[in-house]
Amino acid sequence: MAESCIPTEITDLRGFDVPSGKTDVVFIIEGRKLYLNKGILSFASPVFDKMFHGDFKEKSQEEISLPGKKCKDFIEFLLCIYPNTMEEISGDTAEVVLPLADEYQVQQLKNKCETFLIKQGLDDSWPMHIYIIRSGERLVHSIVLAEKYGLDDMLEKAFALAADRKFSDLKNEAEFVTVSEKTKTELMLKRIDLLETSGLEISTQTKTLLDAISSNPNCEHAVYSPKLRGKKWCTADKCNQSLTSSSFISKLEELGKQKDSFNKIFHLLGVKQYDGIAQKQISLF
Known part of the structure; x- marks a missing residue:
């Protein structure tokens, strides 16, 4: 890949750009090489496990390109599953890591993302609860995320709060058009x-x-x-x-x-x- 295609804003690859004695696979994302370990990836993700041990071409490849991925986001994902880091989910990383946790079926990490997002935007105990819940935009966004990634607990919590809001207010939010017809119908019936x-x-x-x-x-x-x-x-x-x-x-x-x-x-x-x-x-x- 040409040097001009490499994102210049990524300056710290958190050590994944340095090979070690345990490196046995290299992921190439946005022109950057990440030196990783198949065992760690396979243990965390059934998708990686099948990739490396199933009947796939990646099984024998030393370098694997992941088109469509952002290097910065993938590093945040790795930091959450590598045993020497195991970073906690935060407001900056929750929605970055969630799509990757869902794609690679890292259920434990996906659960952590859901728990954090519920606490951040839908839970009374969160310090910013009053401000966030008053935001119809945040509430609709929570429903969209929950539906997209199968977050049942989050959908149930967001649904209950949304049913307590004027339906016309929710409809005015830009993301409301992406809410499923099933959820929209159930919201109206719940309000009735x-x-x-x-x-x-x-x-x-x-x-x-x-x-x-x-x-x-x-x-x-x-x-x-x-x-x-x-x-x-x-x-x-x-x-x-x-x-x-x-x-x-x-x-x-x-x-x-x-x-x-x-x-x-x-x-x-x-x-x-x-x-x-x-x-x-x-x-x-």
Whole structure:
């Protein structure tokens, strides 16, 4: 390969550019020669194991070219599987190493990448969690990565968080077009389920409260109340049909406990929290 094709930004090959007594294969990537050991590569990767010990032409080759690979990325991959380095996954290397770990079926390394990406972008314990999760771009990107590389745990976590977001917001992210139709459909169905569940909780309590209110106009103590749209409502002390009676107040309190359900619905719809509205409605009584 011509010298001009060799990437000049790679200056440190972390020792892989120096042959040793254990070198028995050379990988050529972007014009750079990496001196490696078949045993180490075979132990880490079933793909390399078949390459070196199966019925493939690479079995007898001393130098093997890997077109389409980036030398810098491949070195990061090697640093994670070589026993004398075994570097940890970081924010700079996770998405660099993951495609190679997937291609060469290094499952343990792939699991490490998934664990790191979940912790970095989807886990409450991560310091940047609030900032990252608010980013629809990061959330959609996590789904795309999970689908592409078969990261089931990551997909499940990202899916749950995405279902809690406005679908229109997710659709505006550039990578959303690469999300599978299956996941898109399941996201919509999950959002419908969340809305129905929260709505049912509110509906049950509201019906109980309305049933209690409906009998008030028949009470002999009922009076007109401008606060209650000019209708007659009982507010007499010790009357079991009164809006101030313990039975009515208990029902009102039960409805008040559904504030989280109101907030959940409003959040799913992209509306501000219900707290202020709830307080305004309750003050009418």
